[in-house]
Amino acid sequence: MTAMGAGGEWWDLTDAAGNRLGRTHPRADPDLPHGTFHIVAATWAVGPDGRLLVAQRAATKTFPLEWEFPAGSALAGESSRDAAARELGEEAGIQVDPAHLRPVGRSHERTQLVDIYVVHLDAAVDPVPQPEEVAASEWVTLAEVDRRRREALFARPWLNRLDLFWRELADAVAAAPGGRPS
Template identity: 55%
Template sequence: MDGELWDVTDADGIPTGRTHRRGDPDFPAGMFHIVASVCVVRGDGLVLMTRRAETKDFPLDWEFPAGSALTGETSAEAAVRELAEEAGVRVGADEVVVVGRLTERTALFDLYVAAVAGDPALTLDPEEVCESAWVPLAEALRRAAAGEMAAPWVRRLERFGPRLAELVESRGA
């Protein structure tokens, strides 16, 4: 959301002591902010995908719940907060397993996996998400390759796909 305050980090994700307000121009050159996401896997091996609201960038594209870390938050804390806000699924920051980090233009993107029991009830935030689906990971990868996921996800899943598949398989059925 516009107005969020982010820590500005160096290339290693270490906060510099500076902050940047989302939506403000002139993000500091050569600096980054943390963006984190969680691929949630149920016991049956299906993963949660959410579809971006029509009013957001990349409208109606699919993704895994994600968002920027707020000032003072760790990457894992941001990932679980975004998951709770966007889909109503609650897991602890100590329950997520890191898949990897990808350096993007102004962001350090961290992807995590979290296992959940049963079929958790979802509460979608209509300002963020218009639809959700539990799908096999292969379907998420297909959607990325077919251009049905938000554009940044294509590179992310190309990079993380094999490791993500290992972690999803080890946490699912």
């Protein structure tokens, strides 16, 4: 079955280590077989001034109007890195070469393994949000990300991920030419 076969999108099933099991699962079915996972890929896009791209979820999605980083499920046959680049393009209109995405870490969640990548952009880019997915996008400082995190303005899954990878996020911002450590 292809990633966009009859009935919508399909995911590769993996084990807890992210190894593909040679089986797919329709996205429309929320019940993954016990002990299996699917891959979600997210990108921290860091501008040359050290600001981070955040997106506000569309009002029609779960966690409506809450903030997150561009992310989405890897489709069947797609690598995590390719999915991260695709989602950044789809949700923010920012095209990057998947080879430029640097892995940050993986969050093990109930039915998904969330791979987080960082990409440092050489130039400021105006995001073009995809209205079905994103209500708004903006470039913010690490301090603003932290304020929204403390005020629980990020979608609940992102609150946990930010807690888990806060030091890595701060390091990614500091690595930008105009980034500031915090």
